[in-house]
Structure formats: C-alpha cells, structure tokens
Amino acid sequence: MEDIDKLMSDFPQFNYQYERMPEGIDGLNIGNEIIINSEIGKEEQLQWLYEEIGHAMTSEGNITDYHDRNNSWQENRARSWGMSHCLPRKELERISKSNVDNDYEVADDLGIQVDYLHTVGLMYGLRYKSID
Missing domain, CATH: 1.10.10.2910 (Arc Repressor Mutant, subunit A)
Structure with missing residues (x-):
C-alpha cells in the first residue's frame, strides 16, 4: 500500500x-x-x-x-x-546509524523531500543538512 x-x-x-x-x-x-x-x-x-x-x-x-x-x-x-x-525520532536515529551515503538517499527511501528531512532534523535538534 x-x-x-x-x-x-x-x-x-x-x-x-x-x-x-x-x-x-x-x-x-x-x-x-x-x-x-x-x-x-x-x-x-x-x-x-x-x-x-x-x-x-x-x-x-x-x-x-x-x-x-x-x-x-x-x-x-x-x-x-x-x-x-x-518521521519519528527513533526512525531518524536508526537511519542515521545505518550506512547511508547522503541525505538525498535517505529522503528518497522515505518518500519525502530533502528540505523536509532537514526541517524534521532541525525540529529534533540535529545538525542542518545532515541527519547525524
């Protein structure tokens, strides 16, 4: 689905x-x-x-x-x-520990835009333009 x-x-x-x-x-x-x-x-x-x-x-x-x-x-x-x-924080933490090349790959896998991924990361207090 x-x-x-x-x-x-x-x-x-x-x-x-x-x-x-x-x-x-x-x-x-x-x-x-x-x-x-x-x-x-x-x-x-x-x-x-x-x-x-x-x-x-x-x-x-x-x-x-x-x-x-x-x-x-x-x-x-x-x-x-x-x-x-x-994008629950635990999911974002799990992803950040896996071997990903870049945020574009993560956003694509999640079905969201990179800018949105960054905004969610900022909401959780993570570094800008990086999920880790």
Whole structure:
C-alpha cells in the first residue's frame, strides 16, 4: 500500500480530497475535510497530508491569521505533530546509524523531500543538512 493510502486508512474519520489549489496553498483542513493540492508531487502531498491531519487532530477554529499568537502556536503544534508522525525520532536515529551515503538517499527511501528531512532534523535538534 502506498504511504499516502496507508496514512489515510490510519485516519478514516476524515474525508480526503485532491483539488487544484491557489498558488501557495498546498493543504487545507476544514472540519473533517482534508484537501491536498493535486498539482504537487507525491512527496509533497504526503508531507502536507501529515500536517493537515495534524491540524485536524490539534487545532481549533480558524487559525489563518498568523499575526495572532495563539494561531501561530497552533500552526507550529500541527506542523510538529505532522513531522513527528511522518518521521519519528527513533526512525531518524536508526537511519542515521545505518550506512547511508547522503541525505538525498535517505529522503528518497522515505518518500519525502530533502528540505523536509532537514526541517524534521532541525525540529529534533540535529545538525542542518545532515541527519547525524
């Protein structure tokens, strides 16, 4: 089963849609609806799907005004939820101990983008542009 399909089956309480979205919007959560931009690649769709499920699981209300401190806090919490579920720290530690040539290889094996791998690594306090 593809990662995206497995993730959606793990959270069947949500309705998932893929739609063309305006520039700069790659995912959206409204109630139990999760909408992912159909125009982006599978790797990005997976990353955004984790984040939007994170919003559905942790956020309350309309948090689109990021000047509001509470909204920014909820955005960060949902993003952290998504990253920690997409790539748990133990998995990242296991990978860093294996013989990998570079972060591109790791990201490819995980089905995510290198930039996302680095962002997750930073969240866990690892060095930038290296998972070890």
